[in-house]
Amino acid sequence: MLHLQNFLNGTFAPPASGKYLPNSNPATAEVFSQIPDSDERDVQEAVRAARQAFPAWSNLSAEKRGRHLMRLSALIDQNLERLAEAETTDNGKPLTLSRTMDIPRASSNLHFFGTGIQHFASESHFMEGVAVNYTVRRPLGVVACISPWNLPLYLFTWKIAPALAAGNCVVAKPSEITPYTAHLLAELCVEAGLPAGVLNIVHGTGAKVGAALVEHPDVKAISFTGGTQTGKTIARTAAPMFKKLSLELGGKNATVIFADCDFEKTVTTAVQAAFANQGQICLCGSRILVERPLYEQFKAAFLEKVNALKVGDPLEEETNIGALVSEQHLQKVQQYIALAKEEGGTLLTGGGRVHLEGRCANGYFLQPTVFENLPHTCRTNTEEIFGPVVTLMPFDSEEDAVHFANYTEYGLAASVWTQDLTRAHRVAHALHAGIVWVNTWLLRDLRTPFGGMKQSGVGREGGWEALRFFTEPQNVCVKL
Numbered sequence: 276m277l278h279l280q281n282f283l284n285g286t287f288a289p290p291a292s293g294k295y296l297p298n299s300n301p302a303t304a305e306v307f308s309q310i311p312d313s314d315e316r317d318v319q320e321a322v323r324a325a326r327q328a329f330p331a332w333s334n335l336s337a338e339k340r341g342r343h344l345m346r347l348s349a350l351i352d353q354n355l356e357r358l359a360e361a362e363t364t365d366n367g368k369p370l371t372l373s374r375t376m377d378i379p380r381a382s383s384n385l386h387f388f389g390t391g392i393q394h395f396a397s398e399s400h401f402m403e404g405v406a407v408n409y410t411v412r413r414p415l416g417v418v419a420c421i422s423p424w425n426l427p428l429y430l431f432t433w434k435i436a437p438a439l440a441a442g443n444c445v446v447a448k449p450s451e452i453t454p455y456t457a458h459l460l461a462e463l464c465v466e467a468g469l470p471a472g473v474l475n476i477v478h479g480t481g482a483k484v485g486a487a488l489v490e491h492p493d494v495k496a497i498s499f500t501g502g503t504q505t506g507k508t509i510a511r512t513a514a515p516m517f518k519k520l521s522l523e524l525g526g527k528n529a530t531v532i533f534a535d536c537d538f539e540k541t542v543t544t545a546v547q548a549a550f551a552n553q554g555q556i557c558l559c560g561s562r563i564l565v566e567r568p569l570y571e572q573f574k575a576a577f578l579e580k581v582n583a584l585k586v587g588d589p590l591e592e593e594t595n596i597g598a599l600v601s602e603q604h605l606q607k608v609q610q611y612i613a614l615a616k617e618e619g620g621t622l623l624t625g626g627g628r629v630h631l632e633g634r635c636a637n638g639y640f641l642q643p644t645v646f647e648n649l650p651h652t653c654r655t656n657t658e659e660i661f662g663p664v665v666t667l668m669p670f671d672s673e674e675d676a677v678h679f680a681n682y683t684e685y686g687l688a689a690s691v692w693t694q695d696l697t698r699a700h701r702v703a704h705a706l707h708a709g710i711v712w713v714n715t716w717l718l719r720d721l722r723t724p725f726g727g728m729k730q731s732g733v734g735r736e737g738g739w740e741a742l743r744f745f746t747e748p749q750n751v752c753v754k755l
């Protein structure tokens with residue numbers, strides 16, 4: 276049995292409690308590893324190590340810090356297959372997805388910020404004949420990065436890369452549900468020669484490790500991705516301590532389809548947006564709004580493609596939909612399917628658990644599920660389900676489409692499908708979402724601001740936004 280360890284001050288260490296938690300493969304329901312059940316004592320150690328490492332790390336040149344990150348990125352590339360298999364074992368997602376999306380993006384995150392930091396310039400403001408102001412951006416010190424289970428290494432690196440590049444030392448907590456690739460990354464940190472204490476990883480539950488990190492007075496900033504309720508809990512503790520907070524939370528994203536769209540491209544991408552990663556991406560398009568004249572044609576083509584998706588063993592090449600991340604999460608999604616029926620929804624396809632044969636007989640598989648005939652106001656259409664469950668809704672006017680799309684507490688992402696560019700801009704502008712894609716979905720440029728409005732979060736990640744978050748500006752005004 277694999278025993279993961281915490282990564283403290285450059286070495287692997289057991290938890291202070293001596294206790295471990297079981298970690299299972301969602302495709303087989305078998306426990307394949309034990310992870311440290313850490314607590315505030317391990318967090319103390321990690322923060323102490325990070326504090327010690329900070330002066331030397333923050334005084335390294337941006338180029339040298341960047342080179343460390345790029346070495347790590349290259350090691351991820353060299354270990355692509357091993358990391359992809361680990362991600363799939365831990366999360367249940369198709370291996371093809373881990374191999375083509377999760378792990379390459381983890382490498383890109385480190386490479387992007389490793390190079391980006393070398394171009395990160397501060398501003399200067401000249402007061403004609405009077406003074407010159409220049410702004411210095413200093414790293415904050417010790418920061419916490421708390422990441423979720425849906426895109427484990429992808430989001431773990433999306434947070435630690437800008438934090439480290441900017442000169443901070445990090446205590447990171449991967450999700451206890453998917454800790455494996457963060458552990459493997461720690462091994463690669465040793466191989467890459469990352470100085471001890473610069474990145475520390477503490478495994479364990481949110482209630483113990485996450486809360487201890489948020490409460491720790493020496494942790495100056497928290498970058499968190501996860502559920503909105505957890506984000507609220509973190510904010511309640513961190514706000515009175517005046518910590519910097521970046522919260523990337525849930526979504527209930529609309530796919531808005533007009534009758535003049537490029538039909539084939541739209542249907543294909545709407546299916547991907549709905550069901551990629553078993554619908555467990557905060558950006559997934561779970562409410563599909565279709566202009567009424569196209570509705571029936573779209574519905575037929577959409578259902579045909581959904582019914583062709585293969586739910587199967589994540590290790591098989593032809594699998595499109597793997598296992599949901601845990602039994603608990605499967606049950607939550609099943610409860611939403613029951614709710615959609617109670618709310619009067621018409622089940623168009625799916626709705627049931629899939630029982631595979633062989634090694635995956637006990638895995639947490641669910642059919643891709645589509646409902647229609649639900650009002651835009653109901654719970655199914657306003658709450659985050661975070662699984663392979665979507666609704667179809669017709670609309671009669673652009674105003675209705677925007678009204679339906681905005682009718683949720685969330686405001687993360689949306690996609691708009693039309694060949695009328697003027698309308699595309701107008702609708703994009705009217706949507707209350709931090710990210711709007713036009714005629715595409717999940718096309719990511721790492722330089723762009725990434726994050727949500729309303730209950731979808733606070734702050735933006737990506738590009739200069741992330742580097743600004745992980746630094747404190749100081750203005751120096753020099754009288755001429």
Ligand SMILES: NC(=O)C1=CN([C@@H]2O[C@H](COP(=O)(O)OP(=O)(O)OC[C@H]3O[C@@H](n4cnc5c(N)ncnc54)[C@H](O)[C@@H]3O)[C@@H](O)[C@H]2O)C=CC1
Pocket residue numbers: 421422423424425448449450451479480481482484485486489500501502503505506508509523524525526556557604607659660661
């Ligand atoms: N926006 C997103 O990308 C994500 C949204 N979710 C949503 O959240 C729901 C709940 O999923 P969970 O696994 O429970 O997510 P979560 O929000 O509890 O977990 C995310 C991370 O936060 C940590 N955490 C939990 N409680 C904490 C606390 N009090 N202080 C500090 N850290 C804490 C967890 O250990 C994990 O590392 C899902 O059903 C889904 O709807 C979940 C994961 C990602």
Ligand SMILES: O=C(O)/C=C/C=C(\O)C(=O)O
Pocket residue numbers: 423425426430433500501523555556557558719725
């Ligand atoms: O940065 C991205 O490309 C995607 C981020 C996705 C999430 O934050 C999520 O699903 O939680």
